Amino acid sequence: MPRKCGSCGVKNAILKRPKTGDALCKECFYWAFEEEIHHTVLQAKLFSPGETVAIGASGGKDSTVLAHTMKVLNERHNYGLKLILLSVDEGITGYRDDSLETVKRNQQQYDLPLTIVSYEELYGWTMDAIVKQIGLKNNCTFCGVFRRQALDRGAMMLGADKIVTGHNADDIAETVIMNVLRGDIARLRRCTAITTGTDGYLPRCKPFKYTYEKEIVMYAYFKKLDYFSTECIYSPNAYRGFARAYIKDLEKIRPSAIIDIIHSGESMQVKKEVRMPTQTTCTRCHYISSNEVCKACVMLEGLNKGRPRLGIGKIHKERRKWDEELAAQGKLQTVDGGGTDSGNVQVADGETESSAGNEQRTCSGVCSGVC
Template identity: 30%
Template sequence: MECSICGASAVYEVKYNGSALCKKHFLEYVEKRVKREIRNQVDFNKKNMKISVAISGGKDSSATLFLLHKILSERRNLELTAFTVDEGIEGYRSTGLEKAKKLCKNLGIPHGVISYKENFGYTLDEIMKIDKKTISCSHCGPMRRQLMNKISEYTGSDYVALGINLDDYAQSILMNVAKGDVARYARMAPHTYTREGLVPRILPLRKIPEKEVVLYAILSGIDFDSSWCPYYSMAQRNSFREIVEKLEKETPGTKFAIVKFFDETRPAIKDNYIKENTVLNKCRICGAPTPGDICEVCNDLEQIRKIEKEL
């Protein structure tokens, strides 16, 4: 198979557009699309800016940090920083954390760690031993989002970048549609608005298929953690992953079509669910921004403590 551009030996066949690419043109193909997303998602008009990158050490977040550094490092008014959320998952997070620290050191990017144990009093492993009925994602998702926002706000970041690829993004869109959760659909990142106390999230890889992220990381020499979260099998997302993969196999380009549908429908409903510059309440327990009196995480922790007392 030859590269459609230069005729050299191809390393990747792009089934959704019928082309084949050599190493050089594949890397350029990925970088061109990521640059476009960055331009669309980030407002560079501020005099000085900072972007925090949430890095787990896996392929997606590592590639996100690598690409942001490669594309933005020459901007004098922009600073990159990185952090890892340590959920406290034995035999899993420690490996990813090591890879994350190594990449940050190699790129010369400051790196911090924020943990469940120090902020919530429990590791995720401890929570799952207490609450055996609730799936891990129900606890982990809100906690992780809260800590990502907390450390990003603490470092004075204008944006927090997440390593979410096209596959992840298409799955999330369908999950919200299937649940009829229009409010969450409207609030999905990337965020082009600001709300007091919340750092806008950006998704540089949201139009890069997962297999292309993996190949880009390998060809770029990025040392990433390839292990899976031990609680992964519990996730409802697995069903949507299978649905999206089946649709993509039957009709290449379906994942892009799902994202295109989202991009064209969200503006029509956003104003009904998101009020820009809205002043949110502060959780009366932890101080985190929340539309109510107590945030989702503190409500969850209260239930965990009740279950723990009954054991």
């Protein structure tokens, strides 16, 4: 027999809360779920009255529940926010086109305006076209970098003051673990912040920072919210997959592990002597960047010039190879008096390869750090 609700003591409990272990009935669960998010919003002073807030909406469970909850709380607690749904169309046939249909239904169900920005209009490339170029390795890197900018650009177009995303506690714990494993101290320090991007672009907030995935899914299930749950056709995303499975295994043993990992991430202190990448703005698109030219611009350049690997992994390696090829072509031009048909370029390529090899062997630290 099911237990009675630990809060009202009247109805049967339907859910054991992972964070607290409390057994609650449907109504008490809804209340606790919503009010905890309200508490997070207040504690972190996420919003001010009169602001326009763009909700990053993918049609998946997290953003669907986020749109619903934001609307409920905005009305219940008079946040005075203007809420808009903002979706990014990555151009993935059979995946994003279907999930965008879900967002369009959400628009009507929640009576919120919807704007869709596409990779194609912003960058001139759909993910389908990018995958054709680069295959199924590293494609998620392109998508991630482009999506981040696309949301910002869409939100600015709409005159939004802030963006909210559906990242939940499980996601953040995964990210903490991933950054520990990668030894990425800069991201490790940033990844638990509830609001990011305050130093340049639009602030981004995560109202679900302390909300467990289990509760989001249960909330959506009991409220019969309409969401889309197909995996992206291009996304093996193996690295996050491992972190995800690990977090879920931990949760099974001790549900508070998720909050504990987030707490550890928050408590992380980095010694002052540790040199951190400084953030600046991209000289091409003026988007926030830790390099002179931002990742998205480098990636786009690579795609447009038929060198898609330019934006992946060690940029300088690919860049150097390319520069040398160009230099070799230049050399060729002076020799041949301008003729650069493909046969000549092939020869030049071969030369470059061997000379690069020589260079690597002979370099003794005078090559401005590319070796």
